[in-house]
Amino acid sequence: MSHDAPDTLIASLNEDLAYEFQAVIFYTVGAQLMTGANRPELKAMFESEIADEQGHAAFLAQKVVALGGEPATVPKPVELGSSNRERIELALQAEKDTIERYTKRVEQADAAGEPGLRLRLEDLIVDETGHREELEMILKEFED
Numbered sequence: 447m448s449h450d451a452p453d454t455l456i457a458s459l460n461e462d463l464a465y466e467f468q469a470v471i472f473y474t475v476g477a478q479l480m481t482g483a484n485r486p487e488l489k490a491m492f493e494s495e496i497a498d499e500q501g502h503a504a505f506l507a508q509k510v511v512a513l514g515g516e517p518a519t520v521p522k523p524v525e526l527g528s529s530n531r532e533r534i535e536l537a538l539q540a541e542k543d544t545i546e547r548y549t550k551r552v553e554q555a556d557a558a559g560e561p562g563l564r565l566r567l568e569d570l571i572v573d574e575t576g577h578r579e580e581l582e583m584i585l586k587e588f589e590d
């Protein structure tokens with residue numbers, strides 16, 4: 447099978463990696479910034495996402511290396527928001543954007559003749575969709 451545009455795929459996966467580092471920092475620090483009566487639940491919810499995002503970052507770094515690239519080490523800029531609600535809205539938007547990126551990446555994996563990568567990306571989409579749904583449920587009844 448032909449491998450077209452491996453450099454483009456590596457660059458795209460490195461962009462995804464930088465966003466996963468952003469997510470790790472966002473959820474780690476954002477959890478500590480939660481305030482008020484809902485703090486315990488919101489803090490725990492953010493903290494529960496960190497391991498998934500770290501796992502995604504590790505997978506992407508591994509794949510970049512396997513493709514002959516050099517993994518990104520700098521996160522995308524982190525915006526923490528100034529209230530619990532704003533943090534949850536930022537998280538929700540980030541998860542939606544991430545799902546969109548991985549959906550495009552699945553097409554790139556196919557174009558590059560990487561069916562194994564497609565399957566792993568689909569696993570990532572499953573994780574991020576779970577995150578998105580949790581955040582949507584919290585936002586539904588959220589009282590700041």
Ligand SMILES: [Fe+2]
Pocket residue numbers: 466469498499502544574
């Ligand atoms: Fe992730």
Ligand SMILES: [Fe+2]
Pocket residue numbers: 469495499541573574577
């Ligand atoms: Fe996520």
